[in-house]
Amino acid sequence: MPTEIPDIVISRLPVYLRALERLTQEGQEVTSSHELGRRLGISSAQIRKDLSHFGGFGKQGTGYKIAFLKDQLRQVLKVEREWHVALVGAGDLGSAIARYRGFSDRGFHITCVFDSSPEKIGRKLGTFQIQPITELDAFVKSQNIKIAMIAVPAEHAQQVAEILIKAGVKAILNYAPINLTVPDSVHVQYIDPVLHLQRMTYYLSD
Amino acid sequence: MPTEIPDIVISRLPVYLRALERLTQEGQEVTSSHELGRRLGISSAQIRKDLSHFGGFGKQGTGYKIAFLKDQLRQVLKVEREWHVALVGAGDLGSAIARYRGFSDRGFHITCVFDSSPEKIGRKLGTFQIQPITELDAFVKSQNIKIAMIAVPAEHAQQVAEILIKAGVKAILNYAPINLTVPDSVHVQYIDPVLHLQRMTYYLSD
DNA sequence: TAGATTGTTAATCGATTAACAATC
């Protein structure tokens, strides 16, 4: 890969992958950029262009073999492997995240949970004991964990992020409703459902 | 407002609003496009340009009065009012959503919960009884509900969306990991945390 | 072969940034 791939291209690949998994479930084995585009509300040209950054995965006249394309995308995204994830925050939100099946079903395993509140330490959350946040650094380093989720109140999120980064975490999924300041070498994604709702109310008539 | 505002501009306004609320909490009363930009990792020019679509909210030399700007953004986004929201799906995910405080704290009140599974009907979820999905149409229409969240398995999400749309819902927050096909008059936003994780693993070194 | 669809180039479109006059 000679040139840098635009971030916006990378961000669409998981969407393609998800659609391909769906097509497999529906029993389909081959698809085309047109079909995929129709399903996703994206132009077929864009899909072909995005995929072409990584190689020629299709065949003229017939389209893409779904199983092959899924494999390729998984390798590009590095999700053909299993990942260990640290979770910080064991309140309502953190507990819900820890219980959620969707993560490990798709290769992301929450393998430790941290909280700062003394009454939560030692309690079980799923199959794991809640650990004090003071143990985070040592544990995350020893397990070489690179991905973490933050589910603490907004006012503590930045501080937690800094602890995680010091411990070697390079990717953070932040559920706290606040923007984090991190070095360029660290990636952050945000989940704030209220923000999504606020993006739609603008369009609702009074 | 003479011309159509780009969707991407609208999508940033809630981010600005959230940052402004944070600044208020920190006791600040005035800010500038530079300060806001630094916090959000966005250029100051972009912030000024975005805001200028809706009017001149600032003062040369001094910047923006935070309280005033928040008010204006809330009105633009139509989040100065309270919204009623329908929730479909009372499984693990739906229950977590129903319990989550963050929605009503910020003006979005879940006022009804629907599920199709007979053993869940009638059970309490928070302060509400779970209703059969067959009642959805009548209830949503009678309450004039315009916003809904979908927290059902992927294979039922499209069907649920269609029921919601028939009942008059115009904005859907979809937690099911699948793309929905909807008319142009209906807005959809997606939340799939795994997708966010997959957007970051690409950048992690092996 | 005829029909379909890819991968890619060039053209278009739209968004971001730079720059600065206006002005508090």
Place this chain on the structure above:
DNA sequence: TAGATTGTTAATCGATTAACAATC
């Protein structure tokens, strides 16, 4: 007044789309 920052215009940048030769 001098310094700061807005709102806006023009320039730049980058992403999307259209089109088509290649080819299955």
